[in-house]
Amino acid sequence: MKKITTAALLAVSFLALAQQKSKIQSKLFSTKDKTVSVYTTADNTKLRLTLTDKLVLSPSKQPLETEISVFVEPKKTFQSFMGIGGAITDASAEVFAKLPKDKQQELLNAYYDKEKGIGYSLVRTTIHSSDFSSESYTYIKEGDAALKTFNIDHDRQYRIPLIKKAIKTAGGKLSIYASPWSPPAFMKSNNSMLKGGTLLPEYYQSWANYYTKFIKAYEKEGIPIWGLTVQNEPMAVQSWESCVYTADAERDFLKNFLGPTMKKEGLGDKKIVVWDHNRDLMNQRANVIFSDPEASKYAWGMGFHWYESWSGGAPMFENVRKVQEAYPSKNLLFTEGCVEKFDAKKYQFWANGERYGTSIINDFNNGTVGWTDWNILLDQKGGPNHVGNFCFAPIHADLNSGELIYTPSYYYIGHFSKFIRPDAKRVSTAVSRSSLLSTSFLNTDGKMVTVVMNQSDKEITYNLIIASEKTVVVIPAHGIQTLVY
The missing domain is CATH 2.60.40.1180 (Golgi alpha-mannosidase II)
Incomplete structure (x- = not known):
């Protein structure tokens, strides 16, 4: 009898709590x-x-x-809404460092201050170099598979100071995640950081260790890392830093190396994001990785970009919804988008801003939790970029005049990021x-x-x-x- 009474009391208590929670939500x-x-x-x-x-x-x-x-x-x-933000790349940080102090503060306020600006809450950054760096570089001496020479001195000059200032301007908190464009040359099949190639099997463990070294080094600098993506654009052979992973290869690297290594190094709470490429192939990548329980347990979710329209087709927003429907326990994060082919005559080209608005609305309506633009700042040439892949950013700096140029994209993003705050539903x-x-x-x-x-x-x-x-x-x-x- 006593057991029944206890169970009944627990059931009533649980029901009362559920009703109270429901009332709070309905009153919200x-x-x-x-x-x-x-x-x-x-x-x-x-x-x-x-x-x-x-x-x-x-x-x-x-x-x-x-x-x-x-x-x-x-x-x-x-x-739930995670946030909106942009990437702090080497290019953005180098341009920022060349601005007058008052313009530096103006840029920080424009992006990271909720009242004076548009209140960014997300930051993407790179694990060593990308095309939006002035040169290719890594954090180790070439050939150092043991990573004994690992250090982030390169980033201390421009990138780390800017990230710290962004965090301070945002009130002390930003969700920061990092993406690699390529392993060091010696770890790859083509012995180059550029033009694709694949990660050689004998360096899987060394490369997995590299991510953990990066996170620990940045956190030692006082920059908390929320998570990382496995590989930027893993199906693209680019003239810049790039590395190809088939769906099977990314699944196996995550399952057998990156996931277990992160856990072993005490970084199991960091979020791992797969794919990090366009909407066109995201469903196949989700099927391969999320259908494997051992790989899936390490994946917080999937990142995606908007460049599938390179083929002449329309943006494939439906694919985002289809991944969300098939794998509702996984999160979707827009990890990169920018307007390609920089042309200074098109600073105020309105369709560029509308491209942002269209993507942001469709992506969120299809289940996305966060949205990250590419470079927060570029110069009057759309760079620096060490392979000439010049692009637009929402804000450009004319380093000849020291002025900041706000494009329509900045305002379109701001209509979301300034008003919708983290944890919104x-x-x-x-x-x-x-x-x-x-x-x-x-x-x-x-x-x-x-x-x-x-x-x-x-x-x-x-x-x-x-x-x-x-x-x-x-x-x-x-x-x-x-x-x-």
């Missing part, structure tokens, strides 16, 4: 007595993350087919016309953030319908708005 958001603050950025205007309206809500009726509407249902929530959002894109997140402070993007050439009036409440909003042609309520 309400439209009662709220106004909607509207921030707008638009082409052919001076509006840049500008507060343009404060709107009141009223009861909503059935919208007509002739009306355009954005529907938000606060009771339906999805993935994505909320069900849909649009009634293809001219608009939208996503919503509920922050932990109870504020809802809905981002709406107008891809059309015309100003659009739309209903914002939140459960049973509504307001009417006007968005300019080729504009993006963040609605906070």
Whole structure:
């Protein structure tokens, strides 16, 4: 009898706790007595993350087919938001070091200050060199498989100081992860850090050890490392640092070497991200790695890029959703995107910003938890880059004048990163016309953030319908708005 009573009491207690938790969650958001603050950025205007309206809500009726509407249902929530940020590469750090002190502070505020800037919370960085370095280099002497000469002195000149300043500006916390572009030349089949090649089996353990050395060295510098990706773009043979892993090869390296080595070295809590390449082949890579229990247990999730459109096709956003549906316990992280082929005449080319908005909204709506841009800063040539692969960044520095140039991409990213904060929950959002894109997140402070993007050439009036409440909003042609309520 006593056993039954105890079990019953436990069941009642558990039910009471569950109900209490449910009540807290349902109370978290309400439209009662709220106004909607509207921030707008638009082409052919001076509006840049500008507060343009404060709107009141009223009861909503059935919208007509002739009306355009954005529907938000606060009771339906999805993935938690990890953050948005960009990569601090050697190139970004070298350009930063050449700026006047006041411009350095302006850049730090622009990215990492929540009030003065757009509040980045993520950082990607590289494990030794990438194409966005002034030269190829590693942290060891060539041939040192035992890693006895390992040191990060190279990074202490530019990159580490910038990362530390970014952390300080962000209030002391940033989620930082690292990616390698290539193992040292002697570890590879082509005996070069450039132009692909594969990791030789006899160096699997040495290379796994290299990641742990990197993490420990950076953490000794006071830079906490949240996680790493196994290999940047493992199916691309590039003219710069690159290394090819088939799905089977990445699975086996993770399962037999990298995962166990991280655990053995006391780094089992660091997150390991697989793939780190385009959306086109991500489903096959997920199937091979996540279907293997021994490999899958070491993988926090999958990283992806946006460059699959190199073939002339459209971005394959659906593939992100298909991985999320097939492997719901795994996380999806956008790890790199930039506008290729730098051209100074296109600093203010609006479509570049819209490319960011389109990708960010689709990626989050398909289950992504975080989104990381490529270089945070490049010079007036789109570099430095040691193989001439010059690209755009959201902010460029003209080192001749010492000025910073803000592109539309900066503002488009800011419409998300400034207002949606880590641990927010994505909320069900849909649009009634293809001219608009939208996503919503509920922050932990109870504020809802809905981002709406107008891809059309015309100003659009739309209903914002939140459960049973509504307001009417006007968005300019080729504009993006963040609605906070």
